[in-house]
Amino acid sequence: MGINKISVSQKRDDCIGCGACTSFAPNNWSMNGQDGKADLKDAVKKGDMMVVQVDEDQVEENKQAADACPVQIIKVSGHNE
Numbered sequence: 001m002g003i004n005k006i007s008v009s010q011k012r013d014d015c016i017g018c019g020a021c022t023s024f025a026p027n028n029w030s031m032n033g034q035d036g037k038a039d040l041k042d043a044v045k046k047g048d049m050m051v052v053q054v055d056e057d058q059v060e061e062n063k064q065a066a067d068a069c070p071v072q073i074i075k076v077s078g079h080n081e
């Protein structure tokens with residue numbers, strides 16, 4: 001029984017920079033001052049997605065960020081699929 005890691009992903013190219021994700025899940029998201037898009041912290045690029053594993057206690061806020069994203073580019077594994 002370990003701590004499950006859940007993956008969060010973002011199709012960053014389509015981000016419109018609204019900032020909703022940073023409001024709901026500031027531990028994992030920040031706004032990029034260069035291009036105005038949201039950065040998923042510590043994420044690695046996989047194809048056209050940025051992907052990172054988060055701890056279970058950060059899942060709920062990332063689900064809220066996914067639901068709040070107006071262009072629906074945030075996915076939490078097992079959620080919104």
Ligand code: SF4
Nearest residue numbers: 015016018019021069
């Ligand atoms: S909520 Fe979606 S569109 Fe808004 S900044 Fe975050 S990733 Fe970009």
